[in-house]
Amino acid sequence: MTLLKVDRIETYIDQYHILQGVSFEVKKGGVTVLLGRNGAGKTTTLRSLMGLNPIATGAITFKGEAIHHLPTYEIARKGIGYVPEDQGVFPDLTIEENLKLAMRKTDEATLERRDWILQLFPDLKTFWKKPSGLLSGGQKQMLAIARACVNDNELLLIDEPSKGLAPIMVDKVMSVIIEMKQRVTVVLVEQNFYMASTIGDDYYIIDDGRTVHTGMMKELKENEALKKEYLGIA
Numbered sequence: 001m002t003l004l005k006v007d008r009i010e011t012y013i014d015q016y017h018i019l020q021g022v023s024f025e026v027k028k029g030g031v032t033v034l035l036g037r038n039g040a041g042k043t044t045t046l047r048s049l050m051g052l053n054p055i056a057t058g059a060i061t062f063k064g065e066a067i068h069h070l071p072t073y074e075i076a077r078k079g080i081g082y083v084p085e086d087q088g089v090f091p092d093l094t095i096e097e098n099l100k101l102a103m104r105k106t107d108e109a110t111l112e113r114r115d116w117i118l119q120l121f122p123d124l125k126t127f128w129k130k131p132s133g134l135l136s137g138g139q140k141q142m143l144a145i146a147r148a149c150v151n152d153n154e155l156l157l158i159d160e161p162s163k164g165l166a167p168i169m170v171d172k173v174m175s176v177i178i179e180m181k182q183r184v185t186v187v188l189v190e191q192n193f194y195m196a197s198t199i200g201d202d203y204y205i206i207d208d209g210r211t212v213h214t215g216m217m218k219e220l221k222e223n224e225a226l227k228k229e230y231l232g233i234a
């Protein structure tokens with residue numbers, strides 16, 4: 001079943017025509033990876049999905065309903081969580097406060113999700129009462145993912161979770177996203193091809209603001225020419 005459909009979206013930032021035709025579909029229950037070089041338009045695509053960089057033309061449909069005309073808070077309420085590249089945690093607030101602030105509800109299901117997350121990220125429990133500004137980069141990333149997972153989101157948009165992390169933390173974050181697949185569908189922007197290819201089911205390559213290629217991740221792993229042409233890796 002198609003959860004999200006992005007149809008030829010075009011987005012301007014000021015006078016700059018950043019997205020010039022991005023299209024992709026996300027199936028329920030998988031991890032879809034957006035790949036592409038620096039500056040290709042991946043972050044802008046996620047921000048357009050959330051209404052933070054509204055689209056000029058095209059359409060975004062979530063569970064069959066057009067959402068591209070909605071304000072960001074309503075898009076979030078439809079069940080789409082966003083983990084931005086800069087993580088978006090409040091450094092002066094404790095982990096507990098950051099999570100509380102993120103919760104849309106405090107019902108039993110939300111508390112069950114919170115406990116599930118804390119068991120996936122025991123560090124968060126250890127530093128529960130500490131200001132999140134004191135956490136390491138990897139722990140902040142965990143908190144950012146936890147904030148998006150605590151609500152009953154059906155879709156999570158995660159922007160470069162491996163950025164700036166030591167390899168051991170990359171492995172940790174990866175194993176958590178694999179675990180999360182049981183509960184939530186993920187759109188992942190990721191430059192780290194090891195991470196992208198380990199957890200991704202399918203992929204779309206964005207180049208110069210356009211989707212130029214798509215396929216199954218296991219095929220891309222073998223396609224050296226494509227990786228070199230669009231990702232600069234061989």
Ligand SMILES: Nc1ncnc2c1ncn2[C@@H]1O[C@H](COP(=O)(O)OP(=O)(O)OP(=O)(O)O)[C@@H](O)[C@H]1O
Nearest residue numbers: 013014016018036037038039040041042043044045
């Ligand atoms: N506020 C802005 N004003 C002008 N140009 C912008 C702005 N934000 C992004 N851009 C430009 O839009 C293009 C796409 O940027 P975007 O961040 O979406 O790329 P990306 O694929 O996510 O790359 P990266 O991995 O480097 O973050 C880039 O050329 C960038 O310079």
